[in-house]
Amino acid sequence: MMLLAVLSGFLLAVAVPALYRVAGRHIGWVLALLPALLTAYFASLIPAISGGESLLIRNQWMPGLGVSLDFMVDGLSLVFALLISGIGTFILIYAGSYLKGHKDLARFYVVMLSFMASMLGLVLSDNLITFFVFWELTSITSYMLIGFNHEDAEARKCALQGLFVTAGGGLVLMAGLILLIFITGSYSFSEILASDLAIHEHGYYTAAAVCILVGAFTKSAQVPFHFWLPNAMAAPTPVSAYLHSATMVKAGVYLLARLNSSMDGDALWSNSLMFFGAATMFTGAYLAFSSTGIKKVLAYSTVMALGTLTMLIGAGTEKAIIAFVCVLVAHSLYKGALFMLAGALDHETGTKDITKMGGLRRSMPRTALITCMAALSLAGLPPLFGFVAKELMFESVLNSPAWSWGLLAAAVASSILVVAVAGLVFLKPFFGPARTTPRQPHDAPFAMLIGPAVLTLLALILGVAPFLPAPLVLDAAVSSVYGSGVQTALALWHGVNVPLILSGISLLAGSLLFVAWQRLHPTLHAVNTAGGRVGPEAGYFRFMLGITQIASWQTRVLQNGVLGVYLLILVLVTFGLTGYTLFTRHGFQLDFDFSNGYFYEFGIALLIVAATVFASVTRSRLGSVASVGVLGFGVALIFIHFSAPDLGITQLLVETLTVILLVLVLFKLPPFVNLSSPWERYRDLTVAVFAGAIMTLLMLAALDIQYFDSISSYYIENSYGLAFGKNIVNVILVDFRQLDTLGEIFVLGLAAMGVYSMVKLRAEDQHKA
Amino acid sequence: MKTNTLILHTAALAIMPLQLMFSVFLLLRGHDEPGGGFIGGLVAASAFVLYAFAFGAESTRKLLRVSPRDILAAGLLFGLASTIPAFWTGQAMLTALWWEVPLPGDGYLKLSTVLIFDIGVYLAVLGTLMTFVISLMESDE
Numbered sequence: 001m002m003l004l005a006v007l008s009g010f011l012l013a014v015a016v017p018a019l020y021r022v023a024g025r026h027i028g029w030v031l032a033l034l035p036a037l038l039t040a041y042f043a044s045l046i047p048a049i050s051g052g053e054s055l056l057i058r059n060q061w062m063p064g065l066g067v068s069l070d071f072m073v074d075g076l077s078l079v080f081a082l083l084i085s086g087i088g089t090f091i092l093i094y095a096g097s098y099l100k101g102h103k104d105l106a107r108f109y110v111v112m113l114s115f116m117a118s119m120l121g122l123v124l125s126d127n128l129i130t131f132f133v134f135w136e137l138t139s140i141t142s143y144m145l146i147g148f149n150h151e152d153a154e155a156r157k158c159a160l161q162g163l164f165v166t167a168g169g170g171l172v173l174m175a176g177l178i179l180l181i182f183i184t185g186s187y188s189f190s191e192i193l194a195s196d197l198a199i200h201e202h203g204y205y206t207a208a209a210v211c212i213l214v215g216a217f218t219k220s221a222q223v224p225f226h227f228w229l230p231n232a233m234a235a236p237t238p239v240s241a242y243l244h245s246a247t248m249v250k251a252g253v254y255l256l257a258r259l260n261s262s263m264d265g266d267a268l269w270s271n272s273l274m275f276f277g278a279a280t281m282f283t284g285a286y287l288a289f290s291s292t293g294i295k296k297v298l299a300y301s302t303v304m305a306l307g308t309l310t311m312l313i314g315a316g317t318e319k320a321i322i323a324f325v326c327v328l329v330a331h332s333l334y335k336g337a338l339f340m341l342a343g344a345l346d347h348e349t350g351t352k353d354i355t356k357m358g359g360l361r362r363s364m365p366r367t368a369l370i371t372c373m374a375a376l377s378l379a380g381l382p383p384l385f386g387f388v389a390k391e392l393m394f395e396s397v398l399n400s401p402a403w404s405w406g407l408l409a410a411a412v413a414s415s416i417l418v419v420a421v422a423g424l425v426f427l428k429p430f431f432g433p434a435r436t437t438p439r440q441p442h443d444a445p446f447a448m449l450i451g452p453a454v455l456t457l458l459a460l461i462l463g464v465a466p467f468l469p470a471p472l473v474l475d476a477a478v479s480s481v482y483g484s485g486v487q488t489a490l491a492l493w494h495g496v497n498v499p500l501i502l503s504g505i506s507l508l509a510g511s512l513l514f515v516a517w518q519r520l521h522p523t524l525h526a527v528n529t530a531g532g533r534v535g536p537e538a539g540y541f542r543f544m545l546g547i548t549q550i551a552s553w554q555t556r557v558l559q560n561g562v563l564g565v566y567l568l569i570l571v572l573v574t575f576g577l578t579g580y581t582l583f584t585r586h587g588f589q590l591d592f593d594f595s596n597g598y599f600y601e602f603g604i605a606l607l608i609v610a611a612t613v614f615a616s617v618t619r620s621r622l623g624s625v626a627s628v629g630v631l632g633f634g635v636a637l638i639f640i641h642f643s644a645p646d647l648g649i650t651q652l653l654v655e656t657l658t659v660i661l662l663v664l665v666l667f668k669l670p671p672f673v674n675l676s677s678p679w680e681r682y683r684d685l686t687v688a689v690f691a692g693a694i695m696t697l698l699m700l701a702a703l704d705i706q707y708f709d710s711i712s713s714y715y716i717e718n719s720y721g722l723a724f725g726k727n728i729v730n731v732i733l734v735d736f737r738q739l740d741t742l743g744e745i746f747v748l749g750l751a752a753m754g755v756y757s758m759v760k761l762r763a764e765d766q767h768k769a
Numbered sequence: 770m771k772t773n774t775l776i777l778h779t780a781a782l783a784i785m786p787l788q789l790m791f792s793v794f795l796l797l798r799g800h801d802e803p804g805g806g807f808i809g810g811l812v813a814a815s816a817f818v819l820y821a822f823a824f825g826a827e828s829t830r831k832l833l834r835v836s837p838r839d840i841l842a843a844g845l846l847f848g849l850a851s852t853i854p855a856f857w858t859g860q861a862m863l864t865a866l867w868w869e870v871p872l873p874g875d876g877y878l879k880l881s882t883v884l885i886f887d888i889g890v891y892l893a894v895l896g897t898l899m900t901f902v903i904s905l906m907e908s909d910e
Contacts, residue, residue: 062863227869588841653811657898660818664905724867724879726801733805734883734890735865741886742848745893752900756838759904 002057002071005041006124008034009117013110020106028447029097031109035088035116042081045073046472052479056126056190065129066187072126075476078253079122079325082473087246087336088116090451094340095238097447098347107234108148115141119247122466125255126189128177135173135219138251139166142243146235161540164721165218165228173215173255179208192262193483201265208344209269212259213276220252220306223280224536228298237343240295245302245335252326253309257324260313261483273314278410280307282502285417289513290524293352294342294425298335301378301421304414308393311407313481315400321482323392325474326490330389333459334377337452338425339452341371344448345429354424356495359434363441369428373456377463379422379510380415380503385462388490389505390415394499412502419510420517427514466490564676568684573690574672579694601641608634616688621666629659646729781823788816798889800879806887810894818902819893826906829899837903841896847889851882 010526012034016027023030028389054074061069073081095112118137125131140163147159183202184192192199216222219481223228232244243249263269283304291297305327312324344367346352349360361368377386394415397407443449462469470488478486494500513520532538558569611630616625632655640648676684705726715728715736725731733741792812799805821829833840855864870878 049889060856060859063861281878519890561895646808647804649803649808650811653808653815657811657815657818661901661905664902723865723883724800724881725883727799727803727805729803730799730805730887733807734800734886738852738863738865738883738886741890742852743847745848747894751836752841752897754905756900759908762908 001041002073002124003059003069005038006071006121007117008038009113009115009120013113013117016109016113017106020109020118025096025100027105027275027660028093031096031113032089032092034113035085035092038085038091038120039082042078042085045078048573049074049078049476050472052476052485054190054480061127061130062232064312066127066181067129068127068187069130070126070188072123072190072766073124074480075473076254076257076480077123079329079473079477080250081120083250083329083332084116084119084123084247087242087332087451087455090336090340090454091238091242092598093235093447094241094343097445098238098343099236108145111141111148112239112242113142115186115243115248119251121333122251128181128187131189132170132174132177135251136167136170138248139163139219142166142239142248145243146232148236148239152234155234155650158228158231162228164544165225167492168224169215172211172218173607176208176211176213176215179204179211181184183208189258190260194739195262199262206268209263209266212255213269213272216252216255217276217310217745218252219255220249220310221280221303222252222276222307223283226280226283226303227489227535227537229303229389230296233293233295233299236297236344237339238639240299240337241339241343244299245339246332249302249306250309250332253306253313253328256310256313258482259717260321264316264483270314270316271402273310273316274400274407275606277307277311278316278403278407279307281311281414282306282410285414285421287528288421289417289424289517290521290528292355292521294354294429295339296344297354297421297424298338298342301418302331302335305335308411308414310531311410312393312396313395315407317396317399317401318478319392320396322474322486322488322490323389323396323482325477326385326389326392329462329469330377330385330459333455333462334374334386337370337374337455337459338378340448340452340571341367341374342425342450344444347448348439348444349441354428355437357429357437358432359430360441361430361571362434364430364443369448370452370456371426371430373460374452375422375426376701377456377459378425379419379507381442381461381493381507383463384456385459387467388463388466388492391494391499391503392490392501395497412506413635415503415506416509416513419506423511423514424517445556463492466492503510525551533764564680568687569685574690575694577600578698579690582694582698582701586705588697589701590697591700601638604634604637604641619672619674621669625659625662625666628662629655632658644729646727685760687742777823782820785820786814788812788819792816792891796887798882798886799887806890807894809887810891811898813891813895813897813903817899821902821906826903829903833899837896837899839896841900842894843890844889844894844896847892848886849889851886851889854882 006278012031019030020027045055051595052075054072057071057073059069061067092109092112095108096098096105099108103106115138118134118141121134122131122138125134143159143163146162149155150159179594180192180199184195184197184206186192186195200209218225229244233240235243260269274385281304283305284300285375288297288304289302291300308327309331310325312320312327342352343365345357348356348364348367351357365750373384377384380386380390394408394411397411398404400407418491464509470490474488474490475486478488507686559566609633611627615624615627615631618627632651635652636648636655639645639651715732719725719728719731723731723735725735790900792809794809795804795812796806796809797804800811817829817833820832830836852863854866856862860867864884865881867881867883870880872878
C-alpha cells in the first residue's frame with residue numbers, strides 16, 4: 001500500500017496525456033484527486049505514529065546491493081508527506097487554471113506528478129541509496145519544471161543553473177552517504193538512528209559530515225549556494241509555489257533534521273548549521289527587502305526561512321526543534337499561499353513588478369483579503385501560526401547553547417526586514433493610488449483562490465488553537481528530530497516576555513523600514529549590483545566559464561578532427577597503462593609451447609596472420625575490409641574448434657554484418673589517396689606493433705596466472721538446476737548476468753541513435769544549406 | 770543503393786523467409802542449444818540487409834512496416850518489462866520466473882520471463898542494425 005502510494009504519482013504521470021484528451025480543461029481537478037487521496041491516506045497513519053513510534057514498511061529491490069524500497073513513517077516524514085500531498089492537491093487545481101489553454105499543459109502535469117512522487121519517496125525512504133535516487137529525481141524533475149518555457153533562453157539558463165548546483169551538491173551528498181554507510185555499516189536510516197554508535201568519533205566523520213552538509217546546503221539554497229533559488233522563479237508560478245517554497249528546497253532541511261539526532265552533540269555539525277543558517281537567514285531577508293519583482297521577493301524570503309530552519313536544527317535544543325517544526329509548517333502554509341496569490345496578481349494584472357501595482361484592493365477584494373492573512377503570517381503577527389513559530393524561534397535563539405547574541409542579532413534583523421517585506425507584498429499592490437497595469441485587473445478565478453484560502457485558513461486555525469496538532473503529529477515530529485520523546489505545549493499568548501518585546505521591536509522597526517523603502521531603494525539597488533559582481537553567483541559563472549574553456553582546450557588537443565590521432569591516443573594510453581602494470585606486476589615472460597598444437601590450428605593461425613598482413617598493405621579499400629572479415633572468420637573458426645559454438649556463430653554473423661556496414665560507409669568515400677607522410681606511417685606502425693606485442697604478452701600472462709578461482713564450474717553446475725537452461729552461454733547472458741545484458745542492449749540503442757542522428761542531421765543540414 | 774540483378778532479387782526473395790524462420794528457431798531454442806536472442810537478432814537483421822541490398826532502403830522500410838527505431842525501442846521495453854514480474858511476486862527484481870504450460874499430448878511449453886527478455890534482445894539487435902543500415906543507405910539519396 002505504501003509502495004503504491006509513493007509510486008502512484010509516477011503511474012498517474014504516465015496516464016496524463018490520455019486523461020488530458022478526455023478531461024480537457026478540467027484536468028487539474030481530476031488529477032488533484034490523487035494527492036487528495038494520498039493526503040487522506042497519510043492522515044490515516046497519524047494514530048499509528050502519534051505516540052512517537054515509527055512504521056517500517058519493507059519492500060525488496062536489489063537485496064544483493066543493500067538497496068531496498070523500505071519506507072519509514074515517523075513524525076518527521078509524516079509531516080513532510082502531509083505537506084507534500086496536501087499542498088500538492090491545491091497546486092494541481094491551481095495550475096489547471098493558471099496555465100489554462102497552454103499547449104504543453106499535459107507535459108507540465110506529467111513532470112509535476114513525477115516530482116510529487118519523487119518528493120514523497122524522498123521523505124519516506126528508509127534506505128539511504130533509495131533516498132539518494134529520489135533526491136536526484138527531484139533535481140531532474142525540477143530542472144524540467146524550471147525550464148518549462150524552454151523556448152525562453154533565460155528560463156533554460158536558470159534551469160541549468162539550478163540543476164548544476166543541486167545535482168553537483170547531490171554528487172557530494174552521495175559521497176557523504178556512502179561514508180555514512182561505511183561508518184555505521186547500515187544502509188537504513190532507522191537502523192542508524194536506533195544505533196547508539198558515536199558517529200562523530202569515527203575517522204571518516206569529518207568528511208562525511210562536510211559532504212552531507214554541502215549536499216543539503218545546495219538543495220536548500222543556503223549561503224553561498226542561495227543564488228539558484230530566486231533564479232528558479234523562471235518557472236511557472238505553480239512550480240515556484242510548490243517546489244521552491246513548500247517541497248523541494250525543504251529536502252535538504254529534511255535530511256539535516258533526519259540525521260540530526262545521530263549527529264547531535266558534535267560541534268562541527270551544530271556550529272556549521274547555526275553559522276550558515278544564520279547567514280542565510282539574514283542574507284535572504286535583506287535580498288527580499290531590496291527586490292522589486294514579487295516572485296523574487298518571495299523567493300528570497302524563502303531563502304530566509306530555510307536559513308532559519310537550518311539554524312534551529314543547529315541550535316538543537318528541545319525548544320529549537322519545536323520551533324523548527326512550527327516554522328516548517330507555518331512557512332509551507334503561508335509561502336505556498338503567497339506564491340499562488342503572486343501568480344494570481346501576475347495573471348490578472350500582467351506584471352510581476354510591485355512598483356507597478358497599486359490600489360488593487362478595489363478590483364481584487366477577495367485576493368486582497370487572503371493575501372492580507374498570508375502576509376500577516378509571513379510577518380509573524382498574531383493571530384496567525386507564523387506568530388507562534390516566530391515567538392518560539394526567538395525563545396530558542398535566546399536559549400541557544402552557543403553564539404546566543406550573534407544569532408539573536410541576525411534573527412531580530414531578519415524579522416525586522418521580513419515585516420517590511422510582508423508590507424511590500426501586501427500593502428504595495430493593494431493600497432495606495434491605483435495604477436494602470438498591462439491588463440484590466442479583476443478577481444482571480446475560484447480554482448486559483450481555493451488553495452491560498454484553505455492554506456491561510458489552516459494557518460489561522462493553527463494560530464488561534466496551536467494546541468490542536470500537538471497530540472497528533474507535532475510531538476511525534478519533534479521527538480523524531482530531537483531523538484527522544486518530547487511533549488510540546490504551544491499557545492498563542494505567552495504573557496509579556498522577551499520574545500514578545502522583540503516581536504514588538506521588529507514590528508515597529510519593520511514598519512519604519514517599509515515607509516522608507518521608496519527612498520532606500522535606489523541605494524539598495526546600487527549596493528546589490530556592486531555586490532553581484534563579486535558574489536557567489538559571479539563565482540558560479542566564472543567556474544562554468546572555466547569548465548568550458550578547459551573543455552575546449554582539451555578538445556582542441558585531443559580531438560582535433562583527425563581520426564588517426566584519436567586512435568593513436570587511445571591505443572597508446574590503453575596499452576601504455578596495461579603494459580606498465582603487466583611489467584611491474586608480472587614481468588616479461590615469453591614461453592611458447594607448441595607441442596600440443598594440431599596442424600589445422602597452425603593453418604587457422606596462418607590464415608589470420610596472412611589476412612592481417614594483407615589488410616595493412618593493400619591499396620584497395622574493399623580488399624582491406626574483406627581481409628579484416630577473413631580475420632574475423634578465422635577467429636570464429638578458433639571458437640568453434642574449442643567448442644564454443646555460440647561465440648563462433650555470433651562472431652561469424654557480426655563479422656559479416658560489420659563488413660556490410662563498412663562497405664556501406666566506404667562506398668561514399670573518395671578514391672584512395674595517401675595523405676600521411678612516411679614518418680607518420682612509421683610512427684603508426686611502431687604504435688601498432690607495440691600494441692600487438694603488449695596484447696600478446698597479456699594473453700600469455702593470462703594463461704598462467706589465476707588470481708581467483710574460476711567461476712565457470714559454478715555456472716556449469718547451476719545452469720540447469722537454477723536457471724533451467726542447458727546452453728550455459730545463453731543462461732549467463734539472459735539470467736545470471738541479465739542486468740549486464742540489459743545494460744548492453746541499451747548501449748546498442750544509444751549507438752543506433754548516435755549513428756542515426758549523425759547521418760540524418762548532417763543530411764538535413766546539407767539540405768538546408 | 771540498389772542492385773538490379775535478377776539473381777540477387779530471386780535469391781533474396783527465396784532466402785529471406787528461410788532466414789527469418791531460422792532466426793526465430795534460434796531465438797526459441799537458445800536456452801538449451803546454441804542460439805539465443807542475440808544470434809537470432811543478427812540472423813534476422815542479415816535477412817533484411819540482404820533484402821535491402823536487392824530492393825533498396827525504401828522497400829525495406831515498407832516491408833518492416835514500423836520504423837527500425839521503434840523495433841529497437843520495443844526491444845528495450847521487452848527487456849525492461851521482463852524484469853518487473855518478479856518484483857510483484859515479492860522477489861528481487863530480475864529474478865527469472867518460469868511457467869510450464871502443458872500441451873495436448875505428452876509435451877509442455879516452457880514459458881519464462883527469460884524468454885521475454887531474449888525476445889527483447891532479439892528486437893533490440895534487429896532494430897539497431899536496421900537503423901544503422903537503413904540510415905546509411907538513405908544518406909546518399
